[in-house]
Amino acid sequence: MKRMSPEAKVGLLVLAGVILLTYMALRLGRVGFGAGGGYRVTLRLENAVGLAREGEVLVAGIPVGIVEDIRLKGGQAELVLRLRDDVKLPVDTVGSLRTHGVLGEKYVELVPGRASRYLKDGDEVSPGVPPGDLDRLVTSLNSVSDDVKRVTERLANVLGTPEGEQTLREMIEGLRDTAVGLRSVIEENREDLRQTLANLRGLTADLRELVAANREGIDETVANTRRLTRTLAERTPAIADNLERLTGRLDAVVAENREDLRASLSNLRRATARLDETLASIRDLAEAAGSPEGTLGRLIHDDSLYRELEGTLADLRSVMGRIERGEGTLGKLMTDDTVYSELTETLGNLRSITDKIDRGQGTIGRLVNEDSVHENLNQTLEGITNFVAGANRFRLEVSYRGEYLAQLGESKSYFGLTIQPRQDRFYYLALVDDPRGETRTKITERVVTDDTGTHTIREEKTVTDDRFKFSAQVGKRFSFLTVRGGLFESTGGVGADLDFWSDRLRLTLEAFDFAREEGPVHLKASARWLFWKHLFVTAGADDFLDDRGRADYFVGGGIRFVDEDLKFLLSPAANLAR
Amino acid sequence: MVAFLEWFGRLVVERIEEVGRNALFLAEAVRALVTPPLRWRQTFRQMEFVGVRSVSVVVLTGTFTGMVLALQAYYGFRKFGAEGLVGTTVGLSMARELGPVLTSLMVTARAGSAIAAELGTMRVTEQIDALEVMAVDPIRYLVVPRILAGLAMVPVLCVVSDFVGVLGGYFVGVKLLGINSGVYVANTVKYVELADVLNGLVKAACFGFILAVVGCYKGFYAPGGAQGVGKATTEAVVLASVLILISDYFLTAIMF
Amino acid sequence: MAEPIIVFDGVHKSFRGQKVLDGLDLEIPRGRTTVIIGRSGGGKSVTLKHMIGLMRPDRGRILVDGQDITRLEKGALNEVRRRFGMLFQEGALFDSLTVGENVAFPLVEHTQLDRAEIERRGSEMLVTVGLPGTEGKMPAELSGGMRKRVGLARALILEPEIVLFDEPTSGLDPIMADAIDRLILRTQQESGRTYVVISHDIRATFKIAHKIAMLYQGRIIAEGTPEEIRRNPNPILAQFLRGTAEGPIQVQ
Structure with a gap:
């Protein structure tokens, strides 16, 4: 054939197109198992949020199956995982919900255990805590308590020393000057303020809900951690071995992620610096708040205020001491149960610190006649702080x-x-x-x-x-x-x-x-x-x-x-x- | 004043006539398209012209588009440490948007203009009249094969373009910028769905129809003289390109 | 003379407000050669295109064997068109087909003949127009005169009753023009078909015409045999035949 006919050329092109399309279809279509291939195991999780059917199941980062079904069973999420027949997993394999990269697609990770028997069709996999989460929690908590300490120290410097007294006195003098003008301002804008605050109250109510949910999460994590260490303690013979490996891995993780860790820590520090600023602004607020006549005298002569302030500071100091002692427990963490009670305590203390700061603020706040105004402001500030911490959950x-x-x-x-x-x-x-x-x-x-x-x-x-x-x-x-x-x-x-x-x-x-x-x-x-x-x-x-x-x-x-x-x-x- | 009114009135009438002629042409073409007989020989000739001879230019533009997409996406994603998503971006962009649009624009420039020029010349040299005189329906003989060719070949070219675009992106992303090849392929395969490709092909078919119809229409009604043919050709390319881009928006809005 | 094969009855046609045909009345006699003469752009081509339904009049009737073709559907019109052949000004050959394919085109389209027969008849017709052995050439390789002859071959191949010629000799050198004229004359005499020729070539007109009609400002101002036309005293006709710029026809 000396020249190809148009038909032949078109035929060749169409053929090439069909082949390419078929190839793409094969690559892009979700080619997995044939109908009913593989074997199924179940996994119960507290929470399977974000996981979709047909989601991936990975072992050591390699896809081994899909999430075939997700259903509610006894208040928990029960996942049915379909795994490839050629993937053999020990019976003590644990599974958990993980997130891919920054864009956050959820998947199930299985971590194989060391048992010699293998999972078979219909078996249940126990939920596990993925390694790494613990470190993350502890690191964050340490850094937070560091910063809280710094903040309270600074507070003590401001309020508890002669210079502090001097500052306070100046502050109160300043307050008196601004009081009158401010009062009229507030009176003029009372309606607007009240409306704003009503709205903000709605806002903070929601925020508070979220904070509550968050606290539960932390408690849960701690509980999980406790469970994990108990298991570790039970296996005392293996523990030395395990510890060695664990610390080795930790080292590796830290080395690998040093940059990230540093960045995160600086982020955390920045976040707490913001907290610092928040407190500073609370002070400014007090400075700016108006008071009726005679408040100055009451403030200076009323012993109860001083006592309250001193008490607060003493509390803070003791709390800080405890936090300080609790610090550096990363090593202890692996062996000692008490660390966990300490951690819980630390969290409790943190809460009491905020409560006390709240109360101290309330005292100053009483300078303003409008209690509700102040309460609202408090709630707002708390809400904003929590909001910054919990931004993850928001759109x-x-x-x-x-x-x-x-x-x-x-x-x-x-x-x-x-x-x-x-x-x-x-x-x-x-x-x-x-x-x-x-x-x-x-x-x-x-x-x-x-x-x-x-x-x-x-x-x-x-x-x-x-x-x-x-x-x-x-x-x-x-x-x-x-x-x-x-x-x-x-x-x-x-x-x-x-x-x-x-x-x-x-x-x-x-x-x-x-x-x-x-x-x-x-x-x-x-x-x-x-x-x-x-x-x-x-x-x-x-x-x-x-x-x-x-x-x-x-x-x-x-x-x-x-x-x-x-x-x-x-x-x-x-x-x-x- | 009367002269002005007359001029204006004639202008309006001419515009309306033009619209009517458009509609009639389209209706006649579609009717001839869906009723036998079909001129297979002419159709294959046109498929060869529109399809086979556009392969090189489509491969060229597709490859470079994929490459430049990879380059640009890499620049952006690197800021978030998400270089792995370059493959996804290239794949999705090619399949959903750039494959169909660029292919049809290139085919418009190459074949759409040629269709308008060829039919325009045939009109000017009375070849279309000759067909009619010989009792051969020029719509069936000239227009339908070209529309069919556009309808059938642009999607095929689009598949080719998608494919070489992804290859080009792969080349730049993996070979030049050093993204892990496994990650690149995995992300491409994972996030680009078959539906993306197929919807892209539906678009391509629509664009093929548009460029062929516009080319035929402009050529078929080319005014006299060689200048008229040139004008018809230019108008065909511009009108077809604009219509492709506009319809692209609506098709995208409807399908995705 | 027998009943005319084509009759124009008060045909009007205008383009963009400009009158081209203004109540044209014309009869084309059967089996003869009729030449319509007139100035360039004077509506000769338009008249021709009306005969074959390429244009439809604004007003008036056009009868082909008594049938009004201005109101026909596409299908019926195509039936009428099968009785016609037409030679276009530039030949209007299909650029994408060879000379042989061009000539054979009407046979391929409208007959069930086998390939060999089609090729045979095509070659025969090319011999008739004096271009033997050119089947494999492309139209672009041909000279203007050759293209016209191929066009004539294509117009004649279905042996139509009526053949229309749109300026068959314009743009050709005198020798080639004469050759075409002879071809027209010969083929008409051999077949006895109805030929309609439009031309402004006076010499050729008198050579081939049985009847001459002069079209001026959308109407026929003079018609008759060549002898009658020569003797016609109409000053416009006289000026046109003389071919001078002086006279009642003003050159714009």
């Missing part, structure tokens, strides 16, 4: 949004933070830079007593506030409908969002500022189009019921981050989680 969204108001010819900006502790629930906090500011009438009533009697002075003035407003909202999602309520640009309001096309298109209607003196309620309708994971454009009508020329339409766009990166950056333990 976070940081967003910036600019809207160009066409009539006004200026731009309005929103910088927002969305915290989503649960799938269907979120909190939205935002700082809003509004070029129009906010105009409203303020009425101040003041009771003045002078030699002619008691008068009520009523002041009325129209104020145009500065441009900055803030929003704090609670939202709940039902399928594609989301309802929100709370603060909208520093006023109360409600809003609804409709999400379509995997949340890429969002239609929003918001109603707020119901109490506007003149004009109807502020309505804002907009559409947002998320054309890329991080970027969106928006357009809509603002305040369109208004007939005083504030009605406007706008176009704009913004950027948002919700992805794993953000979490990764915020979560100090993320580096360790490899």
Whole structure:
């Protein structure tokens, strides 16, 4: 054949295409067992969160089977694992749930034991604690207690020494100066504050739930660890041998992960430094808090306050002593049960430290007449601290949004933070830079007593506030409908969002500022189009019921981050989680 | 004023006529496509032209796209220590998006323009009229084989492009950047699903249809003269490319 | 004279508001050669394309053997077209096919003949037009005159009743033009078919025509045998036949 016919050429190309496609299909399709191949074993876990059917089962990192079924049995997750016939595992093999890399796909890891009998079809594998988790816990705890010690030492320096007294005195003098002005500020903004705090209370309630869950987790880990060491102790003959191997492995692990460890530790240290800052800000807060007349005297002359402070510091010191003694127990940890009670104690102490700090804060807080204000602030701070620690569990969204108001010819900006502790629930906090500011009438009533009697002075003035407003909202999602309520640009309001096309298109209607003196309620309708994971454009009508020329339409766009990166950056333990 | 109205009115009428002509052409082409008889010889000729002769350019673009994807993805992922995901990125991008789109754009540039030029020349030199005079339906004889060729061959080329793209990515990722070859392959195989590839092929078929129909339409109604043919060719490439990119969005939105 | 084979009855056609045919009335006699003369761009080609249904008139009827082809469906129109052959201005050969394939194309499309017979008839027809042995060549290798002759071979191969010629001698040197004219004359005399030729070549027209019709501004302003045309006093016709720029026809 001197020349190939078109048919032959096309045939060759199609054949090549089909071969390539078949090859890809074979590589990409999940080729595993034939129907019913392999043998099945079961594994019971406390928690199988994130594990999916058809998930991988690995031994020493090598796939040996799949998770065939996941079911609930007696309050635990029972997994049915289908393993390849050619993989023989000893009967004392233990299994656990692990996470792949940073992007976190869950899989089941089996660690073979040393028994001479092998698992067969229908056997049960016992759950085990994967090595490495223990080190991680201890390392973290040590570092935390280090930092707590540093913090309390510094606290003691501030409060317990003559210099500290001097500082305190100066502080109180400063307080007195600011008290009067602050009181009026608080009175003026009482409504706003109360609303904010009510919202924040909702927020912290949720956060507290999470903290509780977290505590259980730690307790569980400790319990697990205790169980593990008990098993170790039972096998005394083998223990020396095991210990040697274990420490060898530990060394290797540490050597291998030295960089990561160092990074994690510095992260932890940074986290606690943040705690330090938090405490500093608590002090600043106290400085700034207002008090009624005569508080100065009470503060200086009231022995009970000093006693309380001293008691607190003594407690702290003793706690720190105990923590110090508890330190460096990494070695002991392997042999000694008491370490665990100490660890538990340490945790208890840590809790009592926070309680006491809370109480001490309460004392200073009483300087302000509004107890509830302070309690709320406390809860908020606690919530925020816990939030920083537990960022792993959250979905976070940081967003910036600019809207160009066409009539006004200026731009309005929103910088927002969305915290989503649960799938269907979120909190939205935002700082809003509004070029129009906010105009409203303020009425101040003041009771003045002078030699002619008691008068009520009523002041009325129209104020145009500065441009900055803030929003704090609670939202709940039902399928594609989301309802929100709370603060909208520093006023109360409600809003609804409709999400379509995997949340890429969002239609929003918001109603707020119901109490506007003149004009109807502020309505804002907009559409947002998320054309890329991080970027969106928006357009809509603002305040369109208004007939005083504030009605406007706008176009704009913004950027948002919700992805794993953000979490990764915020979560100090993320580096360790490899 | 009257002149203006007349001019404007004629403009509107012409636009509407154009739309109608589009629709009629498409309807006639589709009707001829689904009813026998089919001209097998012409179809194979066109398949050879659209498919076989585009292999080299598709292999070239596919390979380099895969390579550059690997390079770019590596740069980004290295910051997170996730170099292993380069393979996944290359595989997914090629299968879902770049394979179909780049292949069809290259075929548009190579074969779509040639279709428009060939039919345009046939129109200008009265060859299409000659067919009609000889009682041969030019739609069946000229248009249907080309549409079939686009419909059938662009997906085949897309498979080739996907494959060489992944190979190119592998070459850059593993051989030049030093990503572990096992990790690279494992991540590619693990996260790229067959459905990704198949949906990509559906896209490719749609694009093939678009580029062939646009090329035929523009050529079929080419205005007189060699200039007219040139204009038709350019318009065909631009229109087909734009339509491919627009329909790509909607197809993606529908399928994924 | 027998009943005319093609009748134009008040045919109007305009493009983009410009009138090309303005109530054209014309009869084409059966079995004769009719030459339509007129200026370039004066609607001659348009008239020809109407005869074979490539264009449809805005108004008016076109009868082929009494059947109005302006209202026919595609299928029925194709039936009518099988009775026609047409030689296009540039030949309109298919570039992708060889000369042999071009000539044989109508046979392949419309007959059930076997391959050998088709090839035989194709070669025969090429001999008739004076191009023996050129079957394997591609149209691009041929000169303009050769291409026209291949086009004529293709137009004649199905032995149609009516053959249309769109400017058969334009763009050719005088010798080649004469050769084509002779070919037309000879094939018409041999077969006795109806030929319709449009041309502005006066000399050729008088050589081949049985009937001449002058198309001017969308109408036939003069028709008749060559003798009648020569004697016709119409100044427009006279100017056209003389071939001068002076006269009632203004050159724009």
